[in-house]
Amino acid sequence: MIKAAIFGASGYTGQELTRILLGHPEVELVAVTSRRFAGKTVSDVFPALRELITLKYQNATPAQICKICDVVFLALPHGVSMEIAPEFIKAGKKVVDLSADYRLKDLKVYESWYVKHSSAKFIKEAVYGIPELYRRQIKKSKLIANPGCYPTSIILGLAPALSKNLLDVSTIIADSASGVSGAGREPLIGSLFCEVDGGFKAYKVGKHRHLPEIEQELNALAGKKFAVSFTPHLLPVKRGILSTIYAKLKKDVSLGELHSLYISFYGGEKFIRICPEGAYPNISSVCGSNYCDIGLALDSRTKRVIILAAIDNLIKGAAGQAVQNMNIICGFEEGAGLKIAPLYP
């Protein structure tokens, strides 16, 4: 049993991490921090967890937490992680950072989309934590930059096709839709039930902060530099992201060939499920699980491939992938604590 702590545990991602770690066979959750709810028990704030946990939220310093844990999850806003992480890194602890702070390898890009970085020297130690693509590097790392939710769905959706050089990369468009939990638990007018229910809209069109992260990883996969169009939308659901990804094919491939490619690329991956030909993923079929479901369509009239990738934004898009990464860096079975079937309906 290793000892784990969660820094910033009172948001939706922190709560999801808490829930998953409570059921993890190899982990003892020893501390959860929260400024806002310091002194309250977790189950005061999240009654769903009543009798599953007795911990209280603490307003603790990194130094205090560092002493008692082997691995720490940082479920903090960008700009805050960079202040907290160094203490743990220097102490040799394993760190899974769920913020954007160590995801972008180019400091200038980071600073142009986010804020000035206060611990940039650690960026090069970080591994971008998509196990299906970077498992070997993750295994050797102690600092995981856990991917953003939108990027996870888009990168996993495109990786096989890009790796085979099938796409005209100048034509890639990712049209994505996310559930409201992606906006966190901050009390904002835009996240109120009455503002969201019955609605659907795009936001930050072409300007979402996940864009540089998406491009960094897609460029790496393709081995060249290019820009993509990315349009996020807000769905009236609690959990789930569906990315509908368009690109022109550079060569003729049949749907069967494409399908085989995806199945072989992800052969053996326990958290990737390729839909049968003609079937497309639904976010409600991955809800509550660490799965990424991928569907494929060919539009032969326009020579486009349409790739559909669905995840639970709080799990494969955040807390679940973080635990998957922890499992790898700690040498546990990769699916430990994550064998939760989707909750349907």
Added chain:
Amino acid sequence: MIKAAIFGASGYTGQELTRILLGHPEVELVAVTSRRFAGKTVSDVFPALRELITLKYQNATPAQICKICDVVFLALPHGVSMEIAPEFIKAGKKVVDLSADYRLKDLKVYESWYVKHSSAKFIKEAVYGIPELYRRQIKKSKLIANPGCYPTSIILGLAPALSKNLLDVSTIIADSASGVSGAGREPLIGSLFCEVDGGFKAYKVGKHRHLPEIEQELNALAGKKFAVSFTPHLLPVKRGILSTIYAKLKKDVSLGELHSLYISFYGGEKFIRICPEGAYPNISSVCGSNYCDIGLALDSRTKRVIILAAIDNLIKGAAGQAVQNMNIICGFEEGAGLKIAPLYP
């Protein structure tokens, strides 16, 4: 006061027509038909309309209805309208057909996507009923092919840009999402609350029957032949369609110029609202109204324009537009009966 009848009035579109016509200052609703609910009052089937209407659903023949009305709305499935419409057309009645039966000018295209046509000779008399584009022709017609819901949003969204020849038409992608009422009131497993709530998925990718209709109209606007990609999605909401439309620009235009173009193209149109720069439409802001809200974004890095168009699929996407067309062919004020503000929240 003219006398109107609705053929096939017990689905969601028929009910919406009923509701709108009941509040129309120039119309007396004289008959509503339904096979399934024949003999029941409308308010037995739709308690929301209790005390607003005393009519019963009839299982009447076209000949019977033809005798008592001046204008008829056909809210029937495709393949059925084509059997019912001729009686009314021959009798010189005004017909607004909400099915697909007279929308496609090319009979072969119709028959390859739908069924064999039994009254194809009337296709050439039909006008495709988007008033903002074909007002003059509608005025002179007696047979309106009322547009599909997805096509309405996509055509209205693209018309200004296409008419100015701004787009590389080979790059057009329409990524759309619709509320469940678009699937009608048939009791299908796929439309059950438990199947839809919390979910989001694409369906009929590249194969939806609205595709030939979209292409027919976009080709006409652009004055040339081309194919588009169209991906419909199912939203867990009752009403509303949002289309997110992508295309590469052929020339450099600023967002301001594009915005001005749209405002001037639709100047004076009472049912088109162009969002201010930087704002995007939300389906919940058009819900219950005949508005089409359009927002614009430029992705300068990829030279793409992203056009967002939102409608209430049952109103501007069906019953409202049908009444707007009726107003035109009957010489009423175009907005009569349609001055309903959106219901928000």
Added chain:
Amino acid sequence: MIKAAIFGASGYTGQELTRILLGHPEVELVAVTSRRFAGKTVSDVFPALRELITLKYQNATPAQICKICDVVFLALPHGVSMEIAPEFIKAGKKVVDLSADYRLKDLKVYESWYVKHSSAKFIKEAVYGIPELYRRQIKKSKLIANPGCYPTSIILGLAPALSKNLLDVSTIIADSASGVSGAGREPLIGSLFCEVDGGFKAYKVGKHRHLPEIEQELNALAGKKFAVSFTPHLLPVKRGILSTIYAKLKKDVSLGELHSLYISFYGGEKFIRICPEGAYPNISSVCGSNYCDIGLALDSRTKRVIILAAIDNLIKGAAGQAVQNMNIICGFEEGAGLKIAPLYP
């Protein structure tokens, strides 16, 4: 045309008043106030109203507004209305107050449930604004205490039975459920989409501030003093209240007799609809309208009557009833501006 103003127009109730008054044939809306959104146009805050209104929110004083309007609606929190109303009352303006400040006739009761009252002397001038019960008094008044949403449904549901002395009043229980818009547009964690969607819970059991108001009116109807149990619940819907009301019958009545009583009690009331025997109201069938739908059941085994009353909390439970009251005090047709059919589905 009279000139109307709304004080506190940027919450959901204020917005709904705005929407209704914009469609009112006898009213010119001349001012809307909001501290938070002062300087913004209404449609910046509520894009649904774009092109329907050009007014900006003002941070105006009562004196400023008083000069320009004939009637004022106060859509303010309790404790604030009492500060604003006097200026208008003294100037002889017609005032419809949507807060609780003038609803409770017993000052001590008010102050024990709310706050110290600063303009208590006006309480006796106020009429409790349920037109179906107090139309005559409303007609003569200039200060309307517009009822709470829960009380409206419960009082209208019980009035016929109480007026006929049918019930053992010691057994009355009102079990109610409300949509989230009842909590207003304040950004509170408890009103977030993720906290509400998929949930259902009771709150403030036996302690909700609407309780004294409910008891005041039920006691008046019965002509005696008694307490009731009232349990509000939060529904994952935007609009709507359903009250399920239980009471033991003092005498044997058949369902048919009860039904006839309700129909005759509310005969001629245009906003009350009694469901046919065996049918029960659904909040979605009154959504968007000023209707109160009432259904009746008899549980002969337990000698209980179960009364079900549904309203749209923002309309018959707030803004619609306020306009109905305004129509009465201004001598307009009582349904003016309120002839909006429910929006279904």
Added chain:
Amino acid sequence: MIKAAIFGASGYTGQELTRILLGHPEVELVAVTSRRFAGKTVSDVFPALRELITLKYQNATPAQICKICDVVFLALPHGVSMEIAPEFIKAGKKVVDLSADYRLKDLKVYESWYVKHSSAKFIKEAVYGIPELYRRQIKKSKLIANPGCYPTSIILGLAPALSKNLLDVSTIIADSASGVSGAGREPLIGSLFCEVDGGFKAYKVGKHRHLPEIEQELNALAGKKFAVSFTPHLLPVKRGILSTIYAKLKKDVSLGELHSLYISFYGGEKFIRICPEGAYPNISSVCGSNYCDIGLALDSRTKRVIILAAIDNLIKGAAGQAVQNMNIICGFEEGAGLKIAPLYP
């Protein structure tokens, strides 16, 4: 490992059983039957289970299934179970019947609410499967009549108070609300998304088939005969039942005493959680779990206790409780396979 089969596995309850049994450490799921989907894989019908199960639905006879399993779950409609169960009972298999067929001990009552019984002689062998109340009897039984969803919430909510004789039983009212999955996966108009979303209504007031079951068990707990009022409502959520239960107290008890009684009555029960004083359960806090959360309020003015009990209707109200019962009759740890934390948000 024991071998389990599910008869009628393609409805929501059957699917939930499938999901739970797949994660059960002591169970091998060997067969799932379905007439409608015979020949299809489970994951064709429920893509959420893709890669978790390879079984196909069979249209098998009881005799065929009987040969291959040790325990069978009947997730069938009432009237069908009674035809299927005898084969298994006679063969000495353990049977958990989720229908109503063996729940009512009084055959006449069963036949007056349901249909003629074809295997009534087995009724006396059946134990009503609420483990918290009948654990000892369940342990010795081979035929479990798994309780209805509404009854589970109401019986668990009232058991402590009734067992202590605190209540005037003539005053008991159970006002309940259920998510739509309770209506099953049949394609009915009333279960369509557009009919349910945004709505809330009572149905079968005083006439629901769960009433005799509720009364049988409450009467047994109280040791006397009495009738209760029960009003079910339909909630626009997928899962969850909240019962708000009212009764007059026969003696003065403080909330603290009541609270202590409930905590001590359910001391050691791993699936019952008593909310802290002043807190009430929310169905979203039990969603996905086998918990029953209970909250308590005292209305001292009316001498009523208000008991609030929340469950996930598909789990503690059906499949989870069935597995809990199976665990007991098979001698497994009672929580085996059921240690799933609620999924929140």
